[in-house]
Every structure is written in C-alpha cells, then in structure tokens.
Amino acid sequence: MNAAPDSLAQLLQSAAAMQESGRSVLKSMLGMGEIEVGTSEKRCVYSEDKISLYRYAPLARSAGLKPLLICYAMVNRPYLLDLQPDRSFIRELLHAGLDVYLLDWGYPDGADRFSGFDEYVDGYLRRCVEFVLKEHAIDSLTLLGVCQGGTMSLCYAALYPTQIAQLITMVTPVDFKTPENLLSKWAQHIDVGLLTQSGNVSGDFLNLVYLSLMPFRLTQQKYVNLLQMQGDRVQLENFMRMEKWIFDSPDQPATAFREFIQWFFQENRLIRDELTLAGKPLRLKNVTAPVLNIFASKDHLVPPSASIPLGAHIGSKDYEALEIDAGHIGLYVGGKTRKTVPAAVMAWLRKRN
Amino acid sequence: MSDAELPPSMPPHLAPWKDFVDGLGMGSFNPSEMFPGAPALGLSREYQETARRLVELGQQFHQRYTEFAQQNATVMQDAFHVMKKRVDARLPPKSPAELYDAWIDCAEDAYHQAAHSDSFARLLADLCNISSAMKVERGKLTEQLARHLDLPSRAEVDSLHRQVRALTAALHRPAPAAAPAPAKPAKSAKAARTARPTQNPRAVRTPRKRAKK
Numbered sequence: 001m002n003a004a005p006d007s008l009a010q011l012l013q014s015a016a017a018m019q020e021s022g023r024s025v026l027k028s029m030l031g032m033g034e035i036e037v038g039t040s041e042k043r044c045v046y047s048e049d050k051i052s053l054y055r056y057a058p059l060a061r062s063a064g065l066k067p068l069l070i071c072y073a074m075v076n077r078p079y080l081l082d083l084q085p086d087r088s089f090i091r092e093l094l095h096a097g098l099d100v101y102l103l104d105w106g107y108p109d110g111a112d113r114f115s116g117f118d119e120y121v122d123g124y125l126r127r128c129v130e131f132v133l134k135e136h137a138i139d140s141l142t143l144l145g146v147c148q149g150g151t152m153s154l155c156y157a158a159l160y161p162t163q164i165a166q167l168i169t170m171v172t173p174v175d176f177k178t179p180e181n182l183l184s185k186w187a188q189h190i191d192v193g194l195l196t197q198s199g200n201v202s203g204d205f206l207n208l209v210y211l212s213l214m215p216f217r218l219t220q221q222k223y224v225n226l227l228q229m230q231g232d233r234v235q236l237e238n239f240m241r242m243e244k245w246i247f248d249s250p251d252q253p254a255t256a257f258r259e260f261i262q263w264f265f266q267e268n269r270l271i272r273d274e275l276t277l278a279g280k281p282l283r284l285k286n287v288t289a290p291v292l293n294i295f296a297s298k299d300h301l302v303p304p305s306a307s308i309p310l311g312a313h314i315g316s317k318d319y320e321a322l323e324i325d326a327g328h329i330g331l332y333v334g335g336k337t338r339k340t341v342p343a344a345v346m347a348w349l350r351k352r353n
Numbered sequence: 354m355s356d357a358e359l360p361p362s363m364p365p366h367l368a369p370w371k372d373f374v375d376g377l378g379m380g381s382f383n384p385s386e387m388f389p390g391a392p393a394l395g396l397s398r399e400y401q402e403t404a405r406r407l408v409e410l411g412q413q414f415h416q417r418y419t420e421f422a423q424q425n426a427t428v429m430q431d432a433f434h435v436m437k438k439r440v441d442a443r444l445p446p447k448s449p450a451e452l453y454d455a456w457i458d459c460a461e462d463a464y465h466q467a468a469h470s471d472s473f474a475r476l477l478a479d480l481c482n483i484s485s486a487m488k489v490e491r492g493k494l495t496e497q498l499a500r501h502l503d504l505p506s507r508a509e510v511d512s513l514h515r516q517v518r519a520l521t522a523a524l525h526r527p528a529p530a531a532a533p534a535p536a537k538p539a540k541s542a543k544a545a546r547t548a549r550p551t552q553n554p555r556a557v558r559t560p561r562k563r564a565k566k
Contacts, residue, residue, distance in 0.1 A: 010447065010448070011448065011449055011452075014447075014448035014449050014450065015449045018449060018450065110510065110514070111514055111517075113511075113514070114511075114514060114515060114518055115518075123525070182468060182469060185469060185471075185474045186474050186477055186478065188474060188478070189474055189475050189477075189478030189479075189482075190478045190481050190482065191478075191481075191482045191485065194482055194485040194486060194489065195481065195482075195485045197485065197489050198485070198488045198489050198492045199507070212468075212477075213468075214461060214464075215464065216457045216460040216461050216464065217457060217461055220457065221453075221454070221457045224450075224453060228450065
C-alpha cells in the first residue's frame with residue numbers, strides 16, 4: 001500500500017485520536033463497579049435440584065392470554081432475555097400483559113453428571129409445565145423455547161401435545177446437519193463419549209468453541225471497537241453486561257450433553273423421527289399446536305437453514321415462520337428488534353386466543 | 354533429564370512431562386524404556402501403562418497441534434493476499450480503524466473458508482479427542498493417589514451419586530395401584546411383625562413458595 005504524505009499524516013492523526021479514546025474508555029471502566037443484569041422483578045415459585053421456575057411480577061393489566069413458560073437453553077444463562085430495563089424481551093411481554101414464567105436450569109455440577117437429556121425434558125421441564133398448569137387450573141399453556149431450549153420445547157410438545165396451546169421457537173435448531181452449520185461440522189468427529197467420560201463439560205470449553213466460530217471478530221475486533229466508545233458510560237455498561245453474559249456459561253451435565261451432541265448433532269435424530277425419550281418414541285408430527293418459528297438471518301450459531309425446516313416436519317396446520325434481520329443475540333437486545341420481536345410474538349398470540 | 358537423554362522422537366519441551374511420568378514408575382524395572390513396544394511388567398506395571406499412554410498422547414497432541422498451527426498460518430497468509438487485493442482494487446483506507454476493519458473482514462473470510470473444510474473439523478476433533486483421553490488418563494492417576502491417601506475419589510463420589518439417583522428415581526415413580534386387601538388378616542403376631550410394605554413411598558413435591566393466583 002502506498003500512502004501519500006498527507007494521507008500518512010491523516011492516518012497518524014486518527015491513530016492518536018484512537019489512543020486518546022482508548023485512554024478515556026479505560027478511565028471510565030475503572031470506576032464502573034458491579035454490573036446489574038436481570039432486573040425485572042420475579043420470584044421463584046418452584047425449585048428442584050439446580051433448576052428454578054420463576055414467575056415475573058406483572059407490569060400491566062392482564063391481556064387475558066394463557067401463561068407463557070420460557071424454556072431457555074442450558075448452555076447459557078437466561079438473563080439475556082432480561083438484560084437491562086431498556087433491553088428486555090421479557091419486560092416487553094410483561095408490559096403487554098402476559099403472565100411470564102421462566103425455567104432457569106441453573107449451574108449443573110458433578111451431582112448432575114449422570115442426568116440424561118430425557119430427565120431434563122421429561123423430568124424437570126414436565127414438572128415445571130405441570131406446576132404452571134396446576135397453578136392456573138388450566139389444561140394447556142404457551143411454551144416458548146430459545147435455541148437449545150427450543151429444541152427441548154419441541155421434544156416436549158411432541159411428547160405432551162395436549163399441554164401445549166401454542167409453541168414459539170426462537171433461533172431453534174431442528175435440522176442439525178445443514179451445510180452452513182459450522183458447529184455441527186465440528187461436532188461430527190468429536191468422540192463425545194470420551195469427552196464426557198471424565199465428567200461435565202466445562203463452560204470455558206464451550207466458550208472457546210463459540211469464540212472459535214469467528215475468532216478475529218470475537219477476540220480482537222470487539223475489544224478494539226470498545227476502545228472507540230470514547231468513554232460513553234451507557235455504552236460501556238451495555239458492553240460489560242453483554243460481556244458478563246457471554247462468559248457466564250454453566251458447565252454441562254455430562255450425560256445430557258453427550259446425548260444432545262450424539263442424538264441431535266451427530267445423528268440428527270429429531271428430524272429423522274428416530275428419537276426416543278424416556279422410553280417414548282418422539283415424533284415431530286405429534287406437534288399439533290400452532291407454532292411460531294422465529295429465526296435470525298445473520299445467526300452464526302444456529303443458521304436459518306437449521307431452523308427453517310421445522311414447518312415441514314410438524315403436524316401443526318397453523319405454522320408461521322418469522323425471519324428477523326439480526327444475529328443470534330441481537331434478536332433480543334438489538335436496537336430495533338428488542339421492541340419488534342416481542343410485539344410480533346404478542347400479535348401472534350392475540351390472534352390465537 | 355537433559356535434552357540429550359530424550360528419545361529421538363520426543364520434542365525437548367516434553368522433558369518435564371517425561372520426568373513426571375518417569376517418577377510414577379516408582380523406580381522399578383521398566384522394560385519398555387529399553388525395548389520400545391514391550392509390555393509393562395512388574396509391581397508398577399499399571400502406572401507404567403498409564404505413564405506410557407500419557408507420553409504417547411502428549412506426542413500425538415504435539416503433532417496435531419503443529420498441523421493446526423500450520424493451518425492457521427495458511428489462513429493468515431490467505432487473509433493477507435485477499436487484503437492486498439482489496440486495497441489495490443479500492444481506495445486506500447482513510448483511517449487506521451477502517452484499515453483494521455478491512456483486515457478483520459479478510460481474516461474472517463479466510464478463516465471461514467478453512468473452518469468449513471473437513472480437514473479442519475478433523476484436526477479440531479483430534480485435538481479435542483486427544484485432550485479428552487489425556488484427561489481420562491490423568492484421572493486414573495489422581496484416582497490412585499486419592500486411594501493411597503485415603504481421600505474420597507471421583508469414583509467413590511460417582512458411586513454415591515448413582516445411589517442417590519436410583520433413590521430419587523424410585524421416589525419419582527408413581528406408586529403402583531394399592532394391592533387388594535388380604536382375604537384374611539394375619540393370624541399371628543409373628544406374621545404381622547414380618548409383613549413388609551410392598552410399595553414405594555409416593556413422591557411429594559412441595560414448591561418453596563407458592564404463587565398467588
């Protein structure tokens with residue numbers, strides 16, 4: 001690259017400005033203190049082993065819809081959905097008058113290493129669903145599954161179709177073997193039996209895998225961009241909340257993780273109708289409730305091609321797919337989507353109640 | 354042990370590792386040292402096997418990691434080529450930030466190409482599988498050590514967890530239908546004393562706090 005003297009001077013000037021901005025950022029970060037996440041009021045209404053079922057305090061008059069149970073992924077913490085007051089998917093639903101429950105899988109430890117995938121779906125999730133049904137004296141509820149939690153919700157809806165009035169899946173993998181799915185490609189040759197032979201799979205290991213999907217952006221560029229925030233406190237706090245969430249990854253219970261990788265990623269059993277959970281054959285055709293399938297067009301973890309096939313495999317006659325112009329995380333916290341996605345969910349639910 | 358004493362196939366930086374696993378041989382005769390490939394013999398044969406396996410795994414990891422590093426170097430070279438083409442084809446970046454962002458785009462593009470290849474996936478899987486195998490072997494040594502020191506070992510804790518799980522599963526199982534009342538009551542006090550309950554206690558789940566309706 002040949003640079004003329006004037007453009008070289010410009011470059012040096014910009015470099016100096018960046019350095020100054022970086023200094024300002026670091027200064028602001030020094031006095032930042034603790035970062036708060038998950039700020040909406042909620043209380044634990046049921047707990048068992050490591051899991052907790054939370055019910056959120058209402059923020060508006062009831063919309064008269066069925067209660068919504070959110071089943072989040074086990075591989076991350078669910079407070080992404082309620083990161084901060086102005087970036088909260090859950091808060092938007094509460095403002096719209098929905099009664100929201102959240103299943104938090106907690107932080108599994110060595111005591112959970114022998115818990116199988118079926119125990120999470122046909123055990124903990126089932127008991128949480130039954131708790132909500134009993135609490136409201138109703139026969140069915142709305143189940144909303146996120147990412148891996150979406151896959152678990154699909155399994156549940158196939159096993160217990162009468163308990164699900166509506167099913168919403170968000171960035172949910174269904175076909176685990178599409179060409180765009182890098183995670184799946186990497187998972188094919190992993191000896192997951194050997195990986196889990198010496199216990200749970202650490203959250204740090206999973207984080208390393210996620211970072212390896214886009215290493216230059218996720219380990220370098222985002223921190224360089226941070227230095228350009230010019231000490232804007234609000235922006236810095238937002239960054240730090242997200243940073244906390246990204247690396248707050250629970251260890252995965254060995255048996256459940258092994259089964260999930262083997263059955264879903266390596267053998268693609270869900271879409272091939274070859275899955276059996278707790279001794280019961282699981283068929284996607286048994287999912288007959290109305291389904292809203294939300295996926296993100298720029299998702300690098302669960303590419304759209306992994307989510308889109310859902311409609312062709314379920315038995316529901318009321319199926320709607322909603323593509324959002326966002327990434328896997330931006331769907332919940334992005335500038336526009338944090339309002340438009342909950343609004344779309346509410347509109348879809350209102351039409352069906 | 355000096356580098357000169359290392360077997361020719363072993364990289365020098367593995368010397369401390371070899372010292373460690375040699376120490377586990379407890380000073381007994383180790384024929385595999387003199388005759389590579391010979392089976393481990395004697396009192397410490399189990400330790401020798403584990404130690405030998407760890408050395409082998411260490412070598413395998415080193416070899417695969419070198420290949421991984423080479424692949425990453427190729428990615429970087431590809432990224433530089435793409436970057437040069439882009440800069441030549443367009444106006445030069447106006448700021449360091451623009452230049453840097455362009456570099457990241459090129460690097461990610463090159464990485465994306467490589468990461469989606471089957472060879473990359475196999476390389477990553479090999480590194481992961483070798484690490485897992487090393488962890489298993491290390492676990493065996495730790496297990497032995499714990500037994501020697503009379504400390505609770507992983508196997509012991511696992512055994513307890515299995516027992517707890519079996520008990521929990523029994524509690525979660527729905528109680529079988531009540532057996533019909535016996536036609537005749539027990540005749541003797543002895544018979545009554547020896548009677549045992551035939552059904553599991555029913556699982557009772559009490560939420561910590563109940564929500565208001």
